[in-house]
Structures are given as C-alpha cells and as structure tokens.
Amino acid sequence: MPYASELHTATALALQAGALLLRHRTAGFEVEHKTSADDPVTVADREASALIVAGLRSAFPADGLLSEEEVDSPERLGRERVWIIDPIDGTKEFTTGSPDFCVSIGLAVGGEAVLGVVYAPATDELFSGVVGEGVQKNGEAVTANRPDAFRLSVSDTEYGRELRRHDLPGMFPSGSIALKLARMAVGEADVTFSMSPRSEWDICAGDALLRAAGGELRRRDGRPIVYNSVRPSLEQGIIGGTPAALAWLEAELLTRRLPTAHLNLTPDAPAWAVLSEADQKALAGHPGVCVRYSGDELLALLVVDLHTRTAERAEGDAFHLERLTRDVVRALGPLA
Structure with a gap:
C-alpha cells in the first residue's frame, strides 16, 4: 500500500495527541484568544502540536511541516511533501466540553491532499485513508451506504448566526470541519459548505x-484547493461532498443565493466581477480588498490597509458587513 509508513506514523501520533488532549481536559486549563472570541487557543493545542511535529520531523526529516500552532517557515514552500496539522480542530468545542473536536494530520504532495488521519478522542473515533486506497474507521474498511435524502453538515457557528434562517433541507450543525469531512468519507453525512474562509490545516x-472515498472538496467559487501555499488560507468558503450531493447543494446555494466571503481579493478571482468597473480599476493591485457576495451581487466591501490594519473603506448591508469584518479579524487579526 502506498504511504503505509506515513499512515502508520500519523495514526500513532494522532492517538498520542488525542490522549494528551483528554488528560488536559481532565486536569483543566486556561483559554486564551488569538484574534477574537471566535479564535480560542489552549496549552493543549500547543503541546499536541509539538508532539506531532516532533514525531513527523523525526520520521520524515525531508518533509515540510505546517501546523496551526507553530511559527510558519518559508522552508516548507520548497518541499514536495508537506504535513499539514491542526492539533485541535474544534478548539471552541474542546474548551466547552463538547465531544466535537479532533486531531487532524494530513499529507499534501505536489499541492494535493493524499493522506489523512482524523482522530476524535472524546468518542474514540479514528478515521484514516489514502487517496486511491479507500477509508477506514477504527481500523475497518468502510463502504458507505447513502440514504435517499442528502444530509448537509454545516458549521454550528454559521448555523446559529445565519443559516437557521434559511430553509436548506437536511441541515445539521456541528463544530469541527475536519470531523465533518471524515464523517462524510464514511457515509455519516453527504455534503458540506461554509460561508467563511478556511485554512489549510482545517481541511487537508x-x-x-x-x-x-470518491468525494471532492473545492473552493466556493469552483476553483481547486492547492495546498502548501505561501499564505496557508483559502480566503473564502469551501464546498464538498459526494458527487451527487455536491451537484445538488451547488444548485440549492445558487437558488437561495447564500453568500460567501472572499478576502484579499485579486483580479484573477471570479469574485472580482462583483466589483463595479470603477472599483475594479481603483482597487487593482490593492492587497486588502475583502468582499462578501452572493452570485453577482456585492453584499459588503471592506478595504484594509494590511500594514496599519485600518479599514480604508467599509460599505454594504450592516449584517453582511459585520459578518465580513468577523472573517477579516479572524484571518488578519484585530483592526486598528
């Protein structure tokens, strides 16, 4: 089996990190915040990250490493193989006592995700797989049985703030995006999407x-996801699932005109077309153009000076501007 050694190592490290997280949960810990109340971090995040990074570096010294809780290094950009790690995906859930959090360890080769291990320690669920080789849950190969109605797994935060007002069928909210994708892979859900941006460590x-498992994950604007980018953030929402469910959901989102954000917008992105001709001319080359849009409709615009972290322009519907501002703060840090 390809990547057998890599899968064995990542699985062992995920289990060790999961045990560490449970020990911290039992002992108690303080919660800090990196950019806002939506972005908590704990000593458990940092210790789990250190454990995983040390293990991967020892086993595969030629590979690059990217972890949410480690200082990023441009060295990874020159590596064909890069491990992409979230020591706790769902830190908010971890801190509130919910079981909906996990350890996420992915391997990208040539910019594509090829191997994944996701471990939910609170429920002792281990998901592992290699592209082309299928998926296992707790060591058993899985062949998913799909129901007649699609099950749409959505962010509990986005559901509480916005999605519950819409009539999308089949929605059920949960926390960790890594667990959403893992559960889709074994047939426990069919499709997902987000309105807010995601980072590479969330999803690899x-x-x-x-x-x-034969599914697909891509950007909300239809473009593919390429891992090990200079800026390890997609800067927009994602959509993914089994082929039939994905086609259904894209049609539903188009019909209902549900929005998405795109941060650090550039002229080559499809969302650039939502700007007026005057703004396209005025903002070309500006690195801090952020929008929230639906189809061809601009809902909110925030133009940020990335050096001073000040908003040069803030326009649009108040609700959508507030949601866009939250996304910008989480991605870029607090605005002055």
Whole structure:
C-alpha cells in the first residue's frame, strides 16, 4: 500500500495527541484568544502540536511541516511533501466540553491532499485513508451506504448566526470541519459548505479522506484547493461532498443565493466581477480588498490597509458587513 509508513506514523501520533488532549481536559486549563472570541487557543493545542511535529520531523526529516500552532517557515514552500496539522480542530468545542473536536494530520504532495488521519478522542473515533486506497474507521474498511435524502453538515457557528434562517433541507450543525469531512468519507453525512474562509490545516486531512472515498472538496467559487501555499488560507468558503450531493447543494446555494466571503481579493478571482468597473480599476493591485457576495451581487466591501490594519473603506448591508469584518479579524487579526 502506498504511504503505509506515513499512515502508520500519523495514526500513532494522532492517538498520542488525542490522549494528551483528554488528560488536559481532565486536569483543566486556561483559554486564551488569538484574534477574537471566535479564535480560542489552549496549552493543549500547543503541546499536541509539538508532539506531532516532533514525531513527523523525526520520521520524515525531508518533509515540510505546517501546523496551526507553530511559527510558519518559508522552508516548507520548497518541499514536495508537506504535513499539514491542526492539533485541535474544534478548539471552541474542546474548551466547552463538547465531544466535537479532533486531531487532524494530513499529507499534501505536489499541492494535493493524499493522506489523512482524523482522530476524535472524546468518542474514540479514528478515521484514516489514502487517496486511491479507500477509508477506514477504527481500523475497518468502510463502504458507505447513502440514504435517499442528502444530509448537509454545516458549521454550528454559521448555523446559529445565519443559516437557521434559511430553509436548506437536511441541515445539521456541528463544530469541527475536519470531523465533518471524515464523517462524510464514511457515509455519516453527504455534503458540506461554509460561508467563511478556511485554512489549510482545517481541511487537508479531511480532504484526503473525502477524496479517498470518491468525494471532492473545492473552493466556493469552483476553483481547486492547492495546498502548501505561501499564505496557508483559502480566503473564502469551501464546498464538498459526494458527487451527487455536491451537484445538488451547488444548485440549492445558487437558488437561495447564500453568500460567501472572499478576502484579499485579486483580479484573477471570479469574485472580482462583483466589483463595479470603477472599483475594479481603483482597487487593482490593492492587497486588502475583502468582499462578501452572493452570485453577482456585492453584499459588503471592506478595504484594509494590511500594514496599519485600518479599514480604508467599509460599505454594504450592516449584517453582511459585520459578518465580513468577523472573517477579516479572524484571518488578519484585530483592526486598528
């Protein structure tokens, strides 16, 4: 089996990190915040990250490493193989006592997710897989049985703030995006999407699992996800699932005109077309153009000076501007 050694190592490290998280949960810990109340971090995140990074570096010294809780290094950009790690995906749930959090370890080769291990320690669920080789749950190969009605797994935060007002069928909210993707891979859900941006460490392992099960994950604007980018953030929402469910959901989102954000917008992105001709001319080359849009309709615009972290322009519907501002703060840090 390809990547057998890598899968064995990642699985062992995920289990060790999961045990560490449970020990911290029992002992108690303080919660800090990186950019806002939506972005908590704990000593458990940092210790789990250190454990995983040390293990991968020892086993595969030639590979690059990217972890949410480690200082990023441009060295990874020159590596064909890069491990992409979220030591706790669902830190908010971890801190509130919910079981909906996991350890996420993915391997990207040539910019594509090829291997994933996702471990939910509170429920002792281990998902593992390699693209082309299928998916296992707790060591058993899985062949998913799909129901007649599609099950749409959505962010509990987005559901509480916005999605519950819409009539999308089949919605059920949960926390960790990595667990959403893992559960889709084994047939426990069918499709997902987000309105807010996601980072590479949120999705790499789950993407590999979904692809190993015959599914697909991509950007909300239809473009593919490329891992090990200079800026390890997609800067927009994602959509993924089994082929039939994905086609259904894209049609539903188009009909209902549900929005998505796109941060650090550039002229080559499809969302650039939502700007007026005057703004396209005025903002070309500006690195801090952020929008929230639906179809061809601009809902909110925030133009940020990335050096001073000040808003140069803030326009649009108040609700959508507030949601866009939250996305910008989480991605870029607090605005002055």
